[in-house]
Amino acid sequence: MQGEIHGGTRAVGTLILGASGFLGAQLARRQEGLALAAGLPGGAEQVVGVCRRPQASQALFPGLALVACDLSVAGRATELLDRLRPRRVLLAAALARQHDCDADPDLARCLNEELPGEVAASCARRGARLVHISTDLVFSSRAPRGGFNEGAVPDATSVYGRSKARGEVRVLVAYPKALVVRLPLLYGDSLGRGLGASDGLLAALKRGERPLLFEDEWRTPLDVTAAAAALVHLAQLEVAGLLHLAGPQRLSRLELGRTVLAARALAPHKVRAALRREVPGCVERPEDVSLCAARALALLPAPMPSPEEALGAG
Template sequence: MKKLLVTGASGFLGWHLCQLAKQQWDVYSTYFSHEIEIPGVTMLKIDLRDFQALKHLFQQIQPSATIHTAAQSSPNYCQTHAEESYAINVTTSLNIAGLCADFGIPFIFTSTDLVFDGLNAPYRETDPVSPVNAYGEQKVQAEEGILARYPLATICRMPLMFGMATPTATSFIQPFMQTLKDGKELALFTDEFRTPASGTTAAKGLLMVLEKQVQGMIHLGGKERLSRYDFGRLLVEVFQLPATRLKSCRQQDVKMAAPRPADVSLDSSKAFHLGYQPLSVREELEMLRG
Protein backbone atom coordinates (compact mmCIF):
# COMPACT_ATOMS: atom_id res chain seq x y z
CA MET A 1 0.00 0.00 0.00
CA LYS A 2 1.30 3.45 -0.86
CA LYS A 3 2.04 5.84 1.98
CA LEU A 4 0.12 9.09 2.31
CA LEU A 5 1.25 11.82 4.68
CA VAL A 6 -1.60 14.00 5.98
CA THR A 7 -0.72 16.97 8.18
CA GLY A 8 -3.16 18.22 10.78
CA ALA A 9 -5.12 15.13 11.87
CA SER A 10 -6.46 17.01 14.88
CA GLY A 11 -8.07 19.62 12.61
CA PHE A 12 -11.59 19.26 11.20
CA LEU A 13 -10.61 18.58 7.58
CA GLY A 14 -7.52 16.50 8.46
CA TRP A 15 -9.59 14.13 10.60
CA HIS A 16 -12.23 13.62 7.91
CA LEU A 17 -9.50 13.07 5.33
CA CYS A 18 -7.78 10.40 7.44
CA GLN A 19 -11.08 8.51 7.86
CA LEU A 20 -11.50 8.21 4.08
CA ALA A 21 -7.87 7.94 2.98
CA LYS A 22 -7.09 4.94 5.21
CA GLN A 23 -9.37 2.80 3.01
CA GLN A 24 -6.95 3.16 0.07
CA TRP A 25 -3.66 4.33 1.58
CA ASP A 26 -1.24 3.55 4.37
CA VAL A 27 -1.86 6.87 6.17
CA TYR A 28 0.61 8.69 8.39
CA SER A 29 -0.76 11.81 10.02
CA THR A 30 0.66 14.58 12.20
CA TYR A 31 -0.70 16.44 15.18
CA PHE A 32 0.91 18.94 17.50
CA SER A 33 -1.03 20.32 20.46
CA HIS A 34 -4.15 18.12 20.44
CA GLU A 35 -3.27 14.47 20.91
CA ILE A 36 -5.51 12.19 18.87
CA GLU A 37 -5.82 8.52 17.95
CA ILE A 38 -7.37 7.43 14.66
CA PRO A 39 -7.69 3.64 14.27
CA GLY A 40 -5.85 2.45 11.16
CA VAL A 41 -3.73 5.62 10.92
CA THR A 42 -0.16 6.03 12.20
CA MET A 43 -0.14 9.18 14.32
CA LEU A 44 2.99 11.30 14.70
CA LYS A 45 3.49 14.20 17.09
CA ILE A 46 5.57 16.92 15.46
CA ASP A 47 5.97 20.68 15.42
CA LEU A 48 5.76 21.28 11.67
CA ARG A 49 7.50 24.64 12.12
CA ASP A 50 10.69 22.75 13.04
CA PHE A 51 12.29 22.21 9.62
CA GLN A 52 14.82 19.60 10.79
CA ALA A 53 12.05 17.54 12.40
CA LEU A 54 10.00 17.86 9.21
CA LYS A 55 12.89 16.74 7.03
CA HIS A 56 13.52 13.78 9.33
CA LEU A 57 9.83 12.84 9.12
CA PHE A 58 9.98 12.73 5.30
CA GLN A 59 13.17 10.64 5.35
CA GLN A 60 11.63 8.27 7.88
CA ILE A 61 8.24 7.75 6.18
CA GLN A 62 9.22 8.20 2.51
CA PRO A 63 5.62 9.14 1.58
CA SER A 64 4.25 8.63 -1.94
CA ALA A 65 2.14 11.80 -1.61
CA THR A 66 1.39 14.55 0.92
CA ILE A 67 -1.81 16.47 1.68
CA HIS A 68 -1.19 19.50 3.88
CA THR A 69 -4.28 20.50 5.90
CA ALA A 70 -2.59 21.79 9.07
CA ALA A 71 -3.13 25.54 9.49
CA GLN A 72 -4.12 28.31 11.85
CA SER A 73 -7.47 28.83 10.18
CA SER A 74 -9.25 31.29 12.46
CA PRO A 75 -9.31 34.62 10.55
CA ASN A 76 -9.70 36.61 13.78
CA TYR A 77 -6.74 34.82 15.40
CA CYS A 78 -4.54 35.34 12.32
CA GLN A 79 -5.47 39.03 12.31
CA THR A 80 -4.28 39.51 15.89
CA HIS A 81 -1.36 36.99 15.83
CA ALA A 82 0.15 37.72 12.41
CA GLU A 83 3.71 36.45 13.02
CA GLU A 84 2.71 33.28 14.82
CA SER A 85 0.10 32.34 12.19
CA TYR A 86 2.47 33.24 9.31
CA ALA A 87 4.96 30.64 10.59
CA ILE A 88 2.47 27.78 10.20
CA ASN A 89 0.35 29.10 7.31
CA VAL A 90 3.15 30.28 5.05
CA THR A 91 6.68 29.24 6.09
CA THR A 92 5.74 25.66 6.99
CA SER A 93 3.68 25.24 3.82
CA LEU A 94 6.63 26.33 1.65
CA ASN A 95 8.96 23.98 3.53
CA ILE A 96 6.64 21.02 2.95
CA ALA A 97 6.30 21.96 -0.74
CA GLY A 98 10.09 22.04 -1.01
CA LEU A 99 10.44 18.58 0.55
CA CYS A 100 7.77 17.16 -1.77
CA ALA A 101 9.67 18.69 -4.71
CA ASP A 102 12.90 17.04 -3.47
CA PHE A 103 11.13 13.69 -3.19
CA GLY A 104 9.28 14.20 -6.51
CA ILE A 105 5.90 13.34 -4.99
CA PRO A 106 2.44 14.89 -5.36
CA PHE A 107 1.78 17.75 -2.94
CA ILE A 108 -1.72 19.02 -2.23
CA PHE A 109 -2.13 22.26 -0.30
CA THR A 110 -5.49 23.25 1.15
CA SER A 111 -6.16 26.94 0.62
CA THR A 112 -9.37 28.90 1.15
CA ASP A 113 -12.16 30.84 -0.57
CA LEU A 114 -11.04 33.80 1.58
CA VAL A 115 -8.28 34.62 -0.93
CA PHE A 116 -10.98 36.69 -2.69
CA ASP A 117 -12.43 40.08 -1.74
CA GLY A 118 -16.05 39.02 -2.21
CA LEU A 119 -16.96 41.62 -4.83
CA ASN A 120 -17.02 39.49 -8.01
CA ALA A 121 -18.39 36.06 -7.12
CA PRO A 122 -18.67 33.30 -8.15
CA TYR A 123 -14.92 32.86 -8.43
CA ARG A 124 -13.10 30.64 -10.89
CA GLU A 125 -9.52 29.39 -10.51
CA THR A 126 -8.25 32.00 -12.96
CA ASP A 127 -9.79 35.01 -11.19
CA PRO A 128 -7.37 37.44 -9.52
CA VAL A 129 -6.97 37.13 -5.76
CA SER A 130 -7.43 40.10 -3.41
CA PRO A 131 -7.80 39.03 0.23
CA VAL A 132 -9.29 41.43 2.77
CA ASN A 133 -7.84 39.86 5.93
CA ALA A 134 -4.52 38.44 7.21
CA TYR A 135 -5.62 34.80 6.91
CA GLY A 136 -6.55 35.24 3.24
CA GLU A 137 -3.31 37.15 2.68
CA GLN A 138 -1.24 34.33 4.23
CA LYS A 139 -2.99 31.72 2.08
CA VAL A 140 -2.24 33.79 -1.05
CA GLN A 141 1.44 34.06 -0.04
CA ALA A 142 1.50 30.29 0.52
CA GLU A 143 -0.19 29.55 -2.84
CA GLU A 144 2.26 31.74 -4.76
CA GLY A 145 5.30 30.54 -2.84
CA ILE A 146 4.37 26.87 -3.26
CA LEU A 147 3.85 27.10 -7.02
CA ALA A 148 7.11 29.05 -7.40
CA ARG A 149 8.98 26.39 -5.41
CA TYR A 150 7.16 23.37 -6.83
CA PRO A 151 5.21 24.09 -10.06
CA LEU A 152 3.74 20.55 -10.06
CA ALA A 153 1.99 21.13 -6.72
CA THR A 154 -1.79 21.29 -6.36
CA ILE A 155 -3.65 24.13 -4.66
CA CYS A 156 -7.16 23.18 -3.53
CA ARG A 157 -9.24 26.16 -2.47
CA MET A 158 -11.66 24.93 0.16
CA PRO A 159 -15.08 26.40 0.98
CA LEU A 160 -16.75 26.88 4.35
CA MET A 161 -16.89 23.32 5.75
CA PHE A 162 -19.34 21.71 8.15
CA GLY A 163 -19.99 18.30 9.61
CA MET A 164 -20.00 16.21 12.75
CA ALA A 165 -17.60 17.18 15.49
CA THR A 166 -14.34 15.21 15.56
CA PRO A 167 -12.60 14.21 18.82
CA THR A 168 -10.54 17.43 18.70
CA ALA A 169 -12.43 19.83 16.41
CA THR A 170 -15.90 21.15 15.73
CA SER A 171 -17.31 22.80 12.65
CA PHE A 172 -19.35 25.99 12.88
CA ILE A 173 -22.65 24.10 13.16
CA GLN A 174 -22.00 22.68 16.67
CA PRO A 175 -22.00 26.08 18.46
CA PHE A 176 -24.96 27.18 16.28
CA MET A 177 -27.02 24.16 17.37
CA GLN A 178 -26.01 24.49 21.03
CA THR A 179 -27.03 28.16 21.11
CA LEU A 180 -30.50 27.32 19.78
CA LYS A 181 -30.90 24.28 22.07
CA ASP A 182 -30.03 26.52 25.03
CA GLY A 183 -32.89 28.80 24.00
CA LYS A 184 -30.51 31.66 23.21
CA GLU A 185 -30.70 33.96 20.21
CA LEU A 186 -28.60 33.05 17.16
CA ALA A 187 -28.01 35.99 14.82
CA LEU A 188 -26.63 35.03 11.40
CA PHE A 189 -25.53 37.16 8.45
CA THR A 190 -27.92 37.60 5.54
CA ASP A 191 -25.16 39.29 3.53
CA GLU A 192 -22.29 36.78 3.73
CA PHE A 193 -22.41 34.12 1.01
CA ARG A 194 -20.36 30.94 0.66
CA THR A 195 -20.59 27.61 -1.19
CA PRO A 196 -20.45 25.24 1.81
CA ALA A 197 -19.47 21.56 1.66
CA SER A 198 -19.28 18.89 4.33
CA GLY A 199 -15.93 17.73 5.68
CA THR A 200 -16.54 14.29 4.13
CA THR A 201 -17.32 15.77 0.71
CA ALA A 202 -14.26 18.04 0.88
CA ALA A 203 -12.06 15.06 1.83
CA LYS A 204 -13.46 13.05 -1.11
CA GLY A 205 -12.59 15.99 -3.35
CA LEU A 206 -8.98 16.05 -2.12
CA LEU A 207 -8.57 12.32 -2.71
CA MET A 208 -10.10 12.64 -6.19
CA VAL A 209 -7.65 15.45 -7.03
CA LEU A 210 -4.78 13.22 -5.86
CA GLU A 211 -6.04 10.20 -7.80
CA LYS A 212 -6.56 12.18 -11.02
CA GLN A 213 -3.16 13.89 -10.61
CA VAL A 214 -4.57 17.38 -10.94
CA GLN A 215 -1.86 20.04 -10.83
CA GLY A 216 -2.14 23.79 -10.26
CA MET A 217 -5.30 25.41 -8.95
CA ILE A 218 -8.69 23.80 -8.32
CA HIS A 219 -11.81 24.87 -6.39
CA LEU A 220 -13.66 22.35 -4.20
CA GLY A 221 -16.75 24.32 -3.22
CA GLY A 222 -20.25 22.95 -2.77
CA LYS A 223 -22.98 23.27 -5.40
CA GLU A 224 -25.11 25.94 -3.69
CA ARG A 225 -24.53 29.58 -2.83
CA LEU A 226 -26.02 30.21 0.60
CA SER A 227 -25.92 33.00 3.15
CA ARG A 228 -25.08 32.10 6.76
CA TYR A 229 -28.71 32.85 7.59
CA ASP A 230 -30.05 30.55 4.81
CA PHE A 231 -27.75 27.84 6.15
CA GLY A 232 -29.11 28.40 9.66
CA ARG A 233 -32.68 28.03 8.40
CA LEU A 234 -31.84 24.67 6.79
CA LEU A 235 -30.11 23.56 10.00
CA VAL A 236 -33.16 24.48 12.09
CA GLU A 237 -35.46 22.62 9.72
CA VAL A 238 -33.44 19.41 9.37
CA PHE A 239 -32.50 19.11 13.07
CA GLN A 240 -35.90 20.41 14.26
CA LEU A 241 -34.37 23.12 16.43
CA PRO A 242 -36.34 26.01 17.97
CA ALA A 243 -36.69 28.42 15.04
CA THR A 244 -37.96 31.44 16.95
CA ARG A 245 -34.48 32.30 18.28
CA LEU A 246 -32.89 32.42 14.79
CA LYS A 247 -32.43 36.06 13.83
CA SER A 248 -30.92 37.77 10.83
CA CYS A 249 -28.20 40.42 10.96
CA ARG A 250 -25.65 42.03 8.67
CA GLN A 251 -21.86 41.86 8.66
CA GLN A 252 -21.53 45.57 9.38
CA ASP A 253 -23.58 45.15 12.60
CA VAL A 254 -20.96 42.85 14.12
CA LYS A 255 -17.49 43.96 15.19
CA MET A 256 -14.79 41.38 14.38
CA ALA A 257 -10.99 41.53 14.41
CA ALA A 258 -10.74 40.31 10.83
CA PRO A 259 -12.69 41.99 8.00
CA ARG A 260 -14.94 39.55 6.16
CA PRO A 261 -15.65 39.46 2.41
CA ALA A 262 -19.35 39.49 1.47
CA ASP A 263 -19.52 36.76 -1.18
CA VAL A 264 -16.70 34.29 -1.81
CA SER A 265 -18.83 31.66 -3.56
CA LEU A 266 -16.61 29.36 -5.60
CA ASP A 267 -17.26 28.21 -9.14
CA SER A 268 -16.10 24.59 -8.88
CA SER A 269 -17.16 23.41 -12.35
CA LYS A 270 -13.60 22.29 -13.10
CA ALA A 271 -13.82 19.82 -10.18
CA PHE A 272 -17.42 18.83 -11.05
CA HIS A 273 -16.25 17.86 -14.58
CA LEU A 274 -13.61 15.62 -13.02
CA GLY A 275 -16.24 13.81 -10.93
CA TYR A 276 -16.41 15.83 -7.70
CA GLN A 277 -20.00 15.43 -6.54
CA PRO A 278 -21.11 17.40 -3.49
CA LEU A 279 -24.63 16.68 -2.28
CA SER A 280 -27.05 19.51 -1.57
CA VAL A 281 -26.61 21.09 1.86
CA ARG A 282 -30.01 19.70 2.89
CA GLU A 283 -28.94 16.16 1.92
CA GLU A 284 -25.63 16.59 3.75
CA LEU A 285 -27.42 17.79 6.91
CA GLU A 286 -29.95 14.94 6.70
CA MET A 287 -27.06 12.46 6.55
CA LEU A 288 -25.48 14.07 9.62
CA ARG A 289 -28.79 13.83 11.46
CA GLY A 290 -28.78 10.12 10.61
Protein backbone atom coordinates in the same frame (compact mmCIF):
# COMPACT_ATOMS: atom_id res chain seq x y z
CA MET B 1 9.46 11.71 21.46
CA GLN B 2 9.29 14.07 18.48
CA GLY B 3 8.33 12.14 15.34
CA GLU B 4 7.47 8.86 17.08
CA ILE B 5 4.84 6.88 15.14
CA HIS B 6 1.86 5.69 17.17
CA GLY B 7 0.17 2.75 15.48
CA GLY B 8 2.39 1.20 12.82
CA THR B 9 5.74 0.90 11.08
CA ARG B 10 4.87 0.10 7.44
CA ALA B 11 6.14 2.27 4.59
CA VAL B 12 4.15 5.49 4.32
CA GLY B 13 1.84 5.86 1.34
CA THR B 14 -0.08 8.98 2.39
CA LEU B 15 0.97 11.55 4.99
CA ILE B 16 -1.74 13.89 6.30
CA LEU B 17 -0.39 17.06 7.90
CA GLY B 18 -2.95 18.50 10.30
CA ALA B 19 -4.77 15.21 10.86
CA SER B 20 -6.47 16.31 14.07
CA GLY B 21 -8.25 19.30 12.52
CA PHE B 22 -11.84 19.51 11.29
CA LEU B 23 -10.94 18.61 7.69
CA GLY B 24 -7.77 16.67 8.52
CA ALA B 25 -9.62 14.12 10.65
CA GLN B 26 -12.04 13.39 7.82
CA LEU B 27 -9.16 13.12 5.35
CA ALA B 28 -7.49 10.60 7.63
CA ARG B 29 -10.67 8.58 8.02
CA ARG B 30 -11.35 8.60 4.29
CA GLN B 31 -7.82 7.66 3.26
CA GLU B 32 -7.51 4.94 5.90
CA GLY B 33 -10.95 3.61 4.97
CA LEU B 34 -9.92 3.24 1.34
CA ALA B 35 -6.80 1.34 2.39
CA LEU B 36 -8.85 -1.05 4.53
CA ALA B 37 -11.46 -1.51 1.81
CA ALA B 38 -8.71 -2.46 -0.61
CA GLY B 39 -7.64 -5.23 1.78
CA LEU B 40 -4.06 -4.06 1.94
CA PRO B 41 -1.75 -6.67 3.47
CA GLY B 42 0.27 -5.95 6.57
CA GLY B 43 3.37 -5.09 4.57
CA ALA B 44 1.63 -2.55 2.35
CA GLU B 45 1.98 1.21 2.59
CA GLN B 46 0.09 2.88 5.39
CA VAL B 47 -1.66 6.16 6.04
CA VAL B 48 0.01 8.36 8.66
CA GLY B 49 -1.48 11.42 10.32
CA VAL B 50 0.59 14.25 11.77
CA CYS B 51 -0.57 16.32 14.74
CA ARG B 52 0.92 17.90 17.84
CA ARG B 53 -0.66 15.55 20.40
CA PRO B 54 -1.25 12.05 18.95
CA GLN B 55 -2.39 10.52 22.24
CA ALA B 56 -5.25 13.03 22.45
CA SER B 57 -6.31 12.35 18.85
CA GLN B 58 -5.94 8.56 18.68
CA ALA B 59 -9.54 7.99 19.81
CA LEU B 60 -10.79 9.74 16.66
CA PHE B 61 -9.30 7.01 14.45
CA PRO B 62 -8.01 4.04 16.49
CA GLY B 63 -6.49 2.25 13.50
CA LEU B 64 -4.52 5.18 12.13
CA ALA B 65 -0.79 5.64 12.68
CA LEU B 66 -0.09 9.07 14.15
CA VAL B 67 3.11 11.11 14.37
CA ALA B 68 3.82 13.88 16.88
CA CYS B 69 5.28 16.94 15.20
CA ASP B 70 5.13 20.67 15.92
CA LEU B 71 4.91 21.99 12.37
CA SER B 72 5.31 25.58 13.56
CA VAL B 73 9.01 24.89 14.11
CA ALA B 74 10.97 25.64 10.94
CA GLY B 75 12.59 22.55 9.45
CA ARG B 76 10.52 20.01 11.38
CA ALA B 77 8.32 19.21 8.39
CA THR B 78 11.36 18.66 6.18
CA GLU B 79 12.94 16.34 8.74
CA LEU B 80 9.71 14.35 9.01
CA LEU B 81 9.26 14.00 5.25
CA ASP B 82 12.91 13.03 4.82
CA ARG B 83 12.44 10.24 7.36
CA LEU B 84 9.03 8.91 6.33
CA ARG B 85 9.38 9.48 2.56
CA PRO B 86 5.63 9.40 1.76
CA ARG B 87 4.33 8.96 -1.77
CA ARG B 88 1.53 11.48 -1.18
CA VAL B 89 1.15 14.44 1.18
CA LEU B 90 -2.15 16.12 2.04
CA LEU B 91 -1.38 19.46 3.68
CA ALA B 92 -4.34 20.50 5.84
CA ALA B 93 -2.35 22.06 8.70
CA ALA B 94 -3.01 25.78 9.12
CA LEU B 95 -3.85 28.54 11.55
CA ALA B 96 -7.41 28.74 10.28
CA ARG B 97 -9.38 30.89 12.73
CA GLN B 98 -9.29 34.52 11.65
CA HIS B 99 -9.16 35.88 15.20
CA ASP B 100 -6.17 33.61 15.96
CA CYS B 101 -4.38 34.99 12.90
CA ASP B 102 -5.16 38.56 13.96
CA ALA B 103 -3.83 37.84 17.45
CA ASP B 104 -0.62 36.18 16.22
CA PRO B 105 0.26 37.20 12.64
CA ASP B 106 3.74 35.72 13.00
CA LEU B 107 2.29 32.27 13.67
CA ALA B 108 -0.13 32.77 10.77
CA ARG B 109 2.81 33.52 8.50
CA CYS B 110 4.68 30.48 9.80
CA LEU B 111 1.87 27.94 9.37
CA ASN B 112 -0.02 29.39 6.41
CA GLU B 113 2.85 30.69 4.31
CA GLU B 114 6.26 29.32 5.29
CA LEU B 115 5.19 25.75 6.13
CA PRO B 116 3.49 25.18 2.74
CA GLY B 117 6.60 26.40 0.95
CA GLU B 118 8.81 24.12 3.04
CA VAL B 119 6.60 21.08 2.43
CA ALA B 120 6.37 21.84 -1.30
CA ALA B 121 10.16 22.06 -1.64
CA SER B 122 10.57 18.76 0.19
CA CYS B 123 7.95 17.03 -1.98
CA ALA B 124 9.53 18.45 -5.13
CA ARG B 125 12.92 16.98 -4.26
CA ARG B 126 11.56 13.44 -4.13
CA GLY B 127 8.64 13.74 -6.55
CA ALA B 128 5.96 13.08 -3.92
CA ARG B 129 2.39 14.02 -4.76
CA LEU B 130 1.29 17.16 -2.86
CA VAL B 131 -2.23 18.47 -2.34
CA HIS B 132 -2.27 21.74 -0.40
CA ILE B 133 -5.52 23.03 1.10
CA SER B 134 -6.34 26.72 0.78
CA THR B 135 -9.45 28.84 1.23
CA ASP B 136 -12.08 30.99 -0.47
CA LEU B 137 -11.02 33.77 1.90
CA VAL B 138 -8.07 34.63 -0.34
CA PHE B 139 -10.79 36.80 -1.92
CA SER B 140 -12.54 39.80 -0.36
CA SER B 141 -14.41 41.55 -3.17
CA ARG B 142 -17.89 40.51 -4.29
CA ALA B 143 -17.82 37.36 -6.41
CA PRO B 144 -19.05 37.60 -10.01
CA ARG B 145 -22.16 35.74 -11.04
CA GLY B 146 -21.36 32.03 -10.82
CA GLY B 147 -18.54 32.56 -8.32
CA PHE B 148 -14.80 33.16 -8.48
CA ASN B 149 -12.99 30.82 -10.86
CA GLU B 150 -9.35 29.81 -10.69
CA GLY B 151 -8.28 32.77 -12.82
CA ALA B 152 -9.53 35.34 -10.32
CA VAL B 153 -6.81 37.38 -8.61
CA PRO B 154 -6.72 37.04 -4.80
CA ASP B 155 -7.37 40.29 -2.96
CA ALA B 156 -7.64 39.25 0.68
CA THR B 157 -7.77 41.96 3.33
CA SER B 158 -7.55 39.73 6.42
CA VAL B 159 -4.33 38.41 7.97
CA TYR B 160 -5.65 34.89 7.43
CA GLY B 161 -6.57 35.39 3.78
CA ARG B 162 -3.33 37.16 2.88
CA SER B 163 -1.20 34.49 4.56
CA LYS B 164 -3.06 31.70 2.76
CA ALA B 165 -2.71 33.48 -0.59
CA ARG B 166 1.04 33.84 -0.09
CA GLY B 167 1.21 30.18 0.91
CA GLU B 168 -0.39 29.20 -2.39
CA VAL B 169 2.27 31.12 -4.29
CA ARG B 170 5.08 29.52 -2.32
CA VAL B 171 3.73 26.04 -3.01
CA LEU B 172 3.38 26.48 -6.77
CA VAL B 173 6.72 28.27 -7.15
CA ALA B 174 8.55 25.53 -5.23
CA TYR B 175 6.64 22.68 -6.87
CA PRO B 176 4.65 23.44 -10.05
CA LYS B 177 3.36 19.84 -10.09
CA ALA B 178 1.58 20.35 -6.76
CA LEU B 179 -2.18 20.82 -6.53
CA VAL B 180 -3.63 23.71 -4.50
CA VAL B 181 -7.33 23.33 -3.71
CA ARG B 182 -9.32 26.28 -2.42
CA LEU B 183 -12.19 25.22 -0.18
CA PRO B 184 -15.27 27.14 0.96
CA LEU B 185 -16.91 27.26 4.37
CA LEU B 186 -17.14 23.66 5.62
CA TYR B 187 -19.91 22.12 7.68
CA GLY B 188 -20.79 18.58 8.76
CA ASP B 189 -19.55 15.90 11.11
CA SER B 190 -16.74 17.11 13.39
CA LEU B 191 -16.65 13.81 15.30
CA GLY B 192 -18.31 15.29 18.36
CA ARG B 193 -15.96 18.25 18.73
CA GLY B 194 -18.28 21.15 17.90
CA LEU B 195 -16.19 22.32 14.94
CA GLY B 196 -17.28 23.74 11.60
CA ALA B 197 -20.31 25.74 10.51
CA SER B 198 -22.98 23.23 11.53
CA ASP B 199 -21.56 21.45 14.58
CA GLY B 200 -20.25 24.77 15.87
CA LEU B 201 -23.74 26.23 15.61
CA LEU B 202 -25.32 23.25 17.36
CA ALA B 203 -22.70 23.43 20.12
CA ALA B 204 -23.55 27.10 20.69
CA LEU B 205 -27.24 26.26 20.95
CA LYS B 206 -26.44 23.54 23.46
CA ARG B 207 -24.64 26.13 25.59
CA GLY B 208 -27.84 28.17 25.65
CA GLU B 209 -26.67 30.79 23.16
CA ARG B 210 -28.69 32.37 20.35
CA PRO B 211 -26.09 32.76 17.60
CA LEU B 212 -26.03 35.72 15.25
CA LEU B 213 -25.84 34.84 11.54
CA PHE B 214 -25.32 37.27 8.68
CA GLU B 215 -27.87 37.47 5.89
CA ASP B 216 -25.50 39.48 3.69
CA GLU B 217 -22.43 37.21 3.82
CA TRP B 218 -22.39 34.63 1.05
CA ARG B 219 -20.40 31.43 0.58
CA THR B 220 -20.69 28.13 -1.33
CA PRO B 221 -20.62 25.81 1.72
CA LEU B 222 -19.55 22.18 1.44
CA ASP B 223 -19.95 19.10 3.61
CA VAL B 224 -16.60 18.18 5.16
CA THR B 225 -16.91 14.45 4.43
CA ALA B 226 -17.67 15.19 0.78
CA ALA B 227 -14.71 17.57 0.66
CA ALA B 228 -12.42 14.91 2.13
CA ALA B 229 -13.60 12.28 -0.36
CA ALA B 230 -13.04 14.67 -3.26
CA LEU B 231 -9.56 15.65 -2.06
CA VAL B 232 -8.50 12.02 -1.64
CA HIS B 233 -9.72 11.35 -5.19
CA LEU B 234 -7.87 14.37 -6.59
CA ALA B 235 -4.70 13.22 -4.85
CA GLN B 236 -4.74 10.14 -7.08
CA LEU B 237 -4.80 12.24 -10.26
CA GLU B 238 -2.00 14.12 -12.00
CA VAL B 239 -3.80 17.46 -12.08
CA ALA B 240 -1.66 20.39 -10.89
CA GLY B 241 -2.06 24.09 -10.21
CA LEU B 242 -5.18 25.66 -8.71
CA LEU B 243 -8.62 24.12 -8.28
CA HIS B 244 -11.77 25.39 -6.59
CA LEU B 245 -13.91 22.86 -4.74
CA ALA B 246 -17.28 24.04 -3.44
CA GLY B 247 -20.86 23.15 -2.71
CA PRO B 248 -23.56 23.51 -5.39
CA GLN B 249 -25.40 26.44 -3.77
CA ARG B 250 -24.58 30.05 -2.99
CA LEU B 251 -25.99 30.58 0.49
CA SER B 252 -25.85 33.24 3.15
CA ARG B 253 -24.63 32.28 6.60
CA LEU B 254 -28.22 32.73 7.78
CA GLU B 255 -29.60 30.40 5.11
CA LEU B 256 -27.05 27.73 5.96
CA GLY B 257 -27.80 28.08 9.66
CA ARG B 258 -31.51 27.67 9.11
CA THR B 259 -30.83 24.55 7.03
CA VAL B 260 -28.86 23.13 9.97
CA LEU B 261 -31.77 23.90 12.28
CA ALA B 262 -34.26 22.27 9.92
CA ALA B 263 -32.14 19.11 9.81
CA ARG B 264 -32.47 18.87 13.61
CA ALA B 265 -36.15 19.91 13.66
CA LEU B 266 -35.22 23.09 15.53
CA ALA B 267 -37.12 26.37 15.21
CA PRO B 268 -35.63 29.12 12.98
CA HIS B 269 -35.88 31.70 15.79
CA LYS B 270 -33.06 29.95 17.67
CA VAL B 271 -30.65 32.04 15.59
CA ARG B 272 -30.61 35.81 15.09
CA ALA B 273 -30.40 37.44 11.66
CA ALA B 274 -28.12 40.44 11.18
CA LEU B 275 -26.38 42.58 8.57
CA ARG B 276 -22.62 43.00 8.73
CA ARG B 277 -22.87 46.78 9.11
CA GLU B 278 -24.97 46.31 12.24
CA VAL B 279 -22.18 44.52 14.12
CA PRO B 280 -19.09 46.49 15.19
CA GLY B 281 -15.96 45.27 13.43
CA CYS B 282 -17.82 43.03 10.97
CA VAL B 283 -18.39 45.43 8.08
CA GLU B 284 -14.95 44.45 6.70
CA ARG B 285 -15.87 40.78 6.48
CA PRO B 286 -16.00 39.63 2.82
CA GLU B 287 -19.51 39.97 1.42
CA ASP B 288 -19.42 37.20 -1.17
CA VAL B 289 -16.56 34.75 -1.77
CA SER B 290 -18.59 32.14 -3.63
CA LEU B 291 -16.48 29.76 -5.70
CA CYS B 292 -17.02 28.29 -9.15
CA ALA B 293 -16.03 24.61 -8.93
CA ALA B 294 -16.74 23.56 -12.52
CA ARG B 295 -13.16 22.45 -13.23
CA ALA B 296 -12.93 20.27 -10.13
CA LEU B 297 -16.37 18.75 -10.67
CA ALA B 298 -15.31 17.61 -14.14
CA LEU B 299 -12.59 15.52 -12.47
CA LEU B 300 -14.76 13.96 -9.76
CA PRO B 301 -16.93 10.82 -9.99
CA ALA B 302 -19.98 12.45 -8.39
CA PRO B 303 -21.41 15.94 -7.77
CA MET B 304 -21.06 17.62 -4.40
CA PRO B 305 -24.13 17.37 -2.12
CA SER B 306 -26.28 20.32 -1.14
CA PRO B 307 -26.62 21.11 2.58
CA GLU B 308 -30.12 19.64 2.53
CA GLU B 309 -28.77 16.39 1.11
CA ALA B 310 -25.72 16.22 3.38
CA LEU B 311 -27.57 17.13 6.57
CA GLY B 312 -30.80 15.29 5.80
CA ALA B 313 -32.86 18.46 5.91
CA GLY B 314 -34.78 17.87 2.70
